[in-house]
Amino acid sequence: MSLNRLACPDCDLLQNVPRLPPRARARCRRCGRLLAIDRPRANERALALAIGAAIVFVLANVFPLMGLSVAGREVDTTIMGGAWIMWQEGQRMTAALVAVCAVIAPAAYIGLTIVVLLVSRWRRPAPAWVGELLLWSATAREWAMAEVMMLGILVALVKIADLATVIVGVGMFATGALILLITMIAVHFDPEGIWARTQWVGPAETTPVRDPRRGGS
Amino acid sequence: MSVRETSAMRAGLALCGHCRMLSRIVTATEANYCPRCGREIAYRRRDAIQRTWALIVAAAICLLPANLLPVMKSTTLVGASEDTIIGGVILLYLSGSWHLALIVLVASVMIPLGKLMSLAYLLVTVRRGSTRSNQERIRLYRLVEFIGRWSMLDVFVIAFVVALVRIKPLMAAQPRAGILFFAAVVILTIFAAQTFDPRLIWDSPGDATRRNE
């Protein structure tokens, strides 16, 4: 928002935010919500982190999370296995929810973030569909729950530990790294920087950003 | 609120809930669209109060079967048993891991219940046009928004126990209907927190007529 006139998303207070010095942050005067933050080269870092997250995501999903061995017999499961067995047992709604929060949403978040960052680097202004993908990635982020899943796995392990020997798999370590990387993407990613170089969908695209009165349809 | 401080709504401006672009509301009678991202914009989230009420009532209804019905059936050579959510917490506690039992109790029982009560409290105070304890109420809302995802914990626990414990006939675990209702509570409360508009907390009674257009 080049005009630096902001409204707080939490309390709607209209306020002018001065150009921030490096690494400074601005909070809402009334409710204290973080309004703006200056991060030098934020989206370059976010891109590097997102590519790392994509690699780790593949590892986390290909290798077994954990296995169980009892009386010479072994069973193991991947992340998707958790949803798949649930589906087979007839709890399809719950299985779908697990698949979305554990696999589909994190994959969409990482994938969309990479596409958005790459295209907005290559093409200026970036086409309007980049903005659309950016909104989707924000939705995916809300439903990506790798960290909740990790705690769930931990509790599951304790529940099982009494019954059998538990073997921790490569997928578990990759999931730990994935949680770290997803958190760091969220810290560095700067959506406003993407919007600033993306074409608008509306007619106001041809008018200066400074004139908010040309907004609307 | 001092004289110099004014809300975007009073200035005829609305913040896009999707891309955070500030733009002018042109017509009060028709829908307005964000020029940057194309999504619909309005001063406040549309029918926020009614929709949030509907979602938390639905969640409260699902909360009963979610806690009364068994969520998992475990079979061993000795026999079979069906556990509710609370039963699972007690089993964890008895097996000696009281800290994990506490975490599951908080995530599965206290967070969903606390979310419903907090949102109901926010809705009631907003409807009354209360202007007191705004700072506390916005903090409560942020907490509800931040903490909501953790109630998914038990869904993951059961998914992974079921995925691993399947060495028949020695031992087997199967999901039961309670988990469906529990998952529904989680989804409904997350949607409820997203539907509520925290800006309503700061609106004065006079703003209510303005936002209804």
Ligand SMILES: [Zn+2]
């Ligand atoms: Zn927008």
